[in-house]
Amino acid sequence: xxxxxxxxxxxxxxxxxxxxxxxxxxxxxxxxxxxxxxxxxxxxxxxxxxxxxxxxxxxxxxxxxxxxxxxxxxxxxxxxxxxxxxxxxxxxxxxxxxxxxxxxxxxxxxxxxxxxxxxxxxxxxxxxxxxxxxxxxxxxxxxxxxxxxxxxxxxxxxxxxxxx
Numbered sequence: 001x002x003x004x005x006x007x008x009x010x011x012x013x014x015x016x017x018x019x020x021x022x023x024x025x026x027x028x029x030x031x032x033x034x035x036x037x038x039x040x041x042x043x044x045x046x047x048x049x050x051x052x053x054x055x056x057x058x059x060x061x062x063x064x065x066x067x068x069x070x071x072x073x074x075x076x077x078x079x080x081x082x083x084x085x086x087x088x089x090x091x092x093x094x095x096x097x098x099x100x101x102x103x104x105x106x107x108x109x110x111x112x113x114x115x116x117x118x119x120x121x122x123x124x125x126x127x128x129x130x131x132x133x134x135x136x137x138x139x140x141x142x143x144x145x146x147x148x149x150x151x152x153x154x155x156x157x158x159x160x161x162x163x164x
Contacts (some may be wrong), residue, residue: 020068044159056145066138068084074132083127108157
């Protein structure tokens with residue numbers, strides 16, 4: 001249970017949300033040309049339209065920030081530091097994917113990164129579970145989306161050998 005005051009709780013929530021959305025912004029910088037680049041790629045039939053990504057990611061980043069805040073609030077929890085360290089590392093891997101795929105057009109490296117990200121998210125969920133079950137459950141949509149993104153990254157990379 002948290003021993004933080006209400007103002008500290010509010011600042012903590014804002015801080016974790018800011019960190020999550022700063023990651024989104026860093027990825028967005030790499031994705032400035034994403035719309036035109038994505039449009040020229042050969043994509044599988046099951047690929048979502050480009051317009052779906054921003055709303056989905058916005059919800060996922062909000063859930064990430066909320067989830068990390070729930071873990072942060074658990075003072076004295078045994079695996080809290082590990083859980084939050086995994087959270088920060090997976091954010092870095094998350095932002096890196098956009099640079100690898102959209103800015104640098106490195107399909108193989110983007111695929112390796114997304115698999116690493118998937119493993120980090122799974123480890124983070126396990127660590128979150130040991131601190132606060134709700135925090136772990138809030139990360140399941142993210143795990144599912146990145147699992148889907150892994151398949152999509154593979155398919156797009158394989159379908160575009162001249163571009164990626």
